[in-house]
Amino acid sequence: MQVAALDEFGGPEVITPRMLPVPQIADDEILLKVWTAGVGVWDALRRQGMLVPEGASFPLVPGTDAAGTVAAVGGKVTGLTVGDVVYVSDSMVPKGGFYAEYAATNAQYVAKLPAGVPVEHAGAMPTDALTALSGLDALALPAGAWLLIFGASGGQGHLAVQLAKRQNLNVVAVASGTEGVALVTRLGADVSLDGHGDLDDVLARIREVAPNGVDGLLAMAGGATLDRLAEAVRDGGTLAYPNGVQPQPSERPGMTTQAYDGESNPGQLRRLNELIEAGPFQVHVAEKFPLGRAAEAHRRLQTSYPGKLLLTVR
Template identity: 80%
Template sequence: MTAGDVPERMQAAAFDEFGGPEVITLRTLPVPQIADDEILLKVWSAGVGVWDAGAREGKLVPEGAAFPMVPGAEAAGTVAAVGRRVTNVAEGDLVYVYGYTRPKGGFYAEYAATKAEYVAKLPAGVPAEHAGAMPTDALTALSGLDALGLSAGAWVLIFGASGGQGHLAVQLAKRQGLNVIAVASGAEGVTLVTRLGADLSLDGHGDLTEVLARIREVTPDGVDGVLAMAGGATLDRLAEALRDGGLLAYPNGVQPAPRERPGVTVQAYDGETGPERLQRLNELIEAGPFQVHVAETFPLGRAAEAHRRLQTSFPGRLLLAVR
């Protein structure tokens, strides 16, 4: 490891007990030391997601994490130092990361240690200032599309299309040659997914009988797959648009879990990472401009406020600007 200009201590948002957003406070903590297979990331921005709230509440605690606990599963920044066995990135590289395990703390901090296998160079087309909000949802959306396994020219219905994972799934699906029906939240959501290239954009808050009629106009035989970012009664109605033999895929954690129906396969999936997944994601992203829609940005010292904002509805993602 080369020390460079890395300080011994850093600012981080952390908590000493599980609880509500108020437990997160700005702290001064030691900069983590890295192992031979890790990098030290100089964090520019970190995504704020429901999984971070789960960690704060004690429901989704990363393996090996200890108090004071620094949340944050994803970030973008520059490589400040590399371990001896690291070959995929070098000091100074602009990178993004989804830290699947993070025993040395998460990314709500000026510096973070993470395994190099979770790190990839930031591809062309992604604005660096928004990249911290991309990794978890982009990798999970890719896993969802893989679970559906649709061929180019097939029709996919994405429910929750204007959300964090949904709006990235719309873009990744189009890059795979799929026809996309995007069911979004409200007029703002419909505008967003239309701009991102959806073939048919519909408001899930509208009259569902009318929504289903519009879907049947473009897919008389039914859609080939449904990617569901949310559950509930609206999804149950939308699932009627699936053709016989179609597949409904949803990320683990969606509540209530989608119902099994005759003639339809229902499959849960998780976001996966690793060198091959990151390379494939980058190749898809580099096919054209890729938008990470950030609804609101907070400074590191207002992480608790960002967690309160998580409890409301908004298109896209929330972001912490660390630097």
């Protein structure tokens, strides 16, 4: 099978096309025929020698999320059959990740693709969507609460906007530039603001809709802009951020800060599907790359873009 793999850790140039054997599956695994695979920051970290699964060896195939069809099913797997269209978020993959035509993955990380999400885009969704869901869980806001999302037009952020609206939250989305603002507006944000603009104006607009402050802040990035936006959180409110955000958000009296990780398990996958199926759901793909140009996709990771990057395998 064709893959994109690396024989050493380093920059994007270490990822090269090659041929490797199709992996054999265990009783609790499925063999995924990959259609599309997401390209995320965690893939870059693995390429650099971090977040490497125990038992993995060179040549190392990156990729933690994908969508495709079930090509084979292990003897102990239930609920999945050959031919099912599915998506996967699996950060372990010791037999190789999803930058490949086929990949073996534990069935507990696999879910059938819900209606409304095309398989052509779904590979970019799983890890970011599950992480966004964990962020909303960390905040645990009641329906009708005001949520501020910083980095709302990014890979995790634009999915968080949609999941938050399905939980009946009022969403203030701070996005990147006019293109980002247009994206989050289209996805249903109640208020869409440009984080590249005057922050005094941004904060004033937030106070107009939430005079007492927002109830929670979901931060997809750190830095001085986030520190200013945290002024909009009411006393007793919470700022939640995914582990890995740098610099880590500053704490202040009266506001709780909480880090979180995405979770891939049958319960979370089921919850995610229920939320997705509640209405139209969009996975915004900024750019697609064929499998043979995975190194180029990793170089694109280092730039700014709305939504997600995607490898098209089939």
